[in-house]
Amino acid sequence: GESVGLHLPTLSVQEGDNSIINCAYSNSASDYFIWYKQESGKGPQFIIDIRSNMDKRQGQRVTVLLNKTVKHLSLQIAATQPGDSAVYFCAENSGGSNYKLTFGKGTLLTVNP
Amino acid sequence: KAGVTQTPRYLIKTRGQQVTLSCSPISGHRSVSWYQQTPGQGLQFLFEYFSETQRNKGNFPGRFSGRQFSNSRSEMNVSTLELGDSALYLCASSLAETANEKLFFGSGTQLSVL
Numbered sequence: 001g002e003s004v005g006l007h008l009p010t011l012s013v014q015e016g017d018n019s020i021i022n023c024a025y026s027n028s029a030s031d032y033f034i035w036y037k038q039e040s041g042k043g044p045q046f047i048i049d050i051r052s053n054m055d056k057r058q059g060q061r062v063t064v065l066l067n068k069t070v071k072h073l074s075l076q077i078a079a080t081q082p083g084d085s086a087v088y089f090c091a092e093n094s095g096g097s098n099y100k101l102t103f104g105k106g107t108l109l110t111v112n113p
Numbered sequence: 114k115a116g117v118t119q120t121p122r123y124l125i126k127t128r129g130q131q132v133t134l135s136c137s138p139i140s141g142h143r144s145v146s147w148y149q150q151t152p153g154q155g156l157q158f159l160f161e162y163f164s165e166t167q168r169n170k171g172n173f174p175g176r177f178s179g180r181q182f183s184n185s186r187s188e189m190n191v192s193t194l195e196l197g198d199s200a201l202y203l204c205a206s207s208l209a210e211t212a213n214e215k216l217f218f219g220s221g222t223q224l225s226v227l
Contacts, residue, residue: 034215043203043218044156056138087148089156099169099209100146101216 008034012110019077021107023090030092035064035075036100038084047075047088079108085111115140117172117219119204125225131192134222138185145187146216147179159202162187163209167225191224199226 013019025033028051031052036044036062050057050064050073057064063076091101118137126132138145145160157202158171162181179189185206191198201223 032205036218041220043220046215046217049215085178091156099144099161099163100171101156102158103148106153 009105010110012112013080015080015111017078017080019075019084019109019111021074021075021077021088021109022068023071023088023104024071025090025092027092027094027102028068028071029094030055030102032093033064033066033073034091034093035062035073036089036091036103037084037086038089038106044089054097080086080109080111082113085109106111117204117206119202119219119222121222122220123223123225125227126194127227128194128196130194131190132194132224133188133190134202134204134224136187136189136206136219138187138204138206139217142206143185143210144207144209144214144218145181145185146207147187147189147203148203148204148205149173150221151199156203159189167196194226196226199224 029111034049035047037047038044048059048062050066055066061078065074077084087106089103089106091103093101117152120135129185144163146161159173160167160179161169165181176192181187201221203218203221205218207214
């Protein structure tokens, strides 16, 4: 069945370092993927998305990599800042008439000053 | 442009009661989705509406229902509340006429069932 899982439930990095958050997905039919950031007391905030016809997409300080061969997704955050501390979720959508996202459990990123 | 607005922000109910949560999507967005977030289960899809029609429904009991109005605003209702219904209920909106579009979330309604 559909599932999205994260390799690391917690990640602690030093300010200024690069962060990499990983995600595995099991539905080979998924063709759209999103990363969200959720801070305490807030709803998930869109970071970046990627469609299955791409293997890399860059935003401001963030890069998402998609490896369809091994069904793996990663979020790279450059020069991590204390404001990046949050829970990060990956989500997938299998497209077609499936109007829903399947979310992973989340990774807690802590940035140490 | 205002974001997704959910009311109320916090709610305390007792078992057996019912509750109605409200969501106003971003202006121009016609799709509204609802998710339940708990520490144990994470984010779970409840249902999605587009132009007042439910297009998809998650694996939740019939006590969970929703609707969308002609102005795209949405409500969800939970009847005969159980302790396990305590959760953060998140509403998200998108332009989506197709499935693969980003969702924009509100801050949620924190429901506590005593």
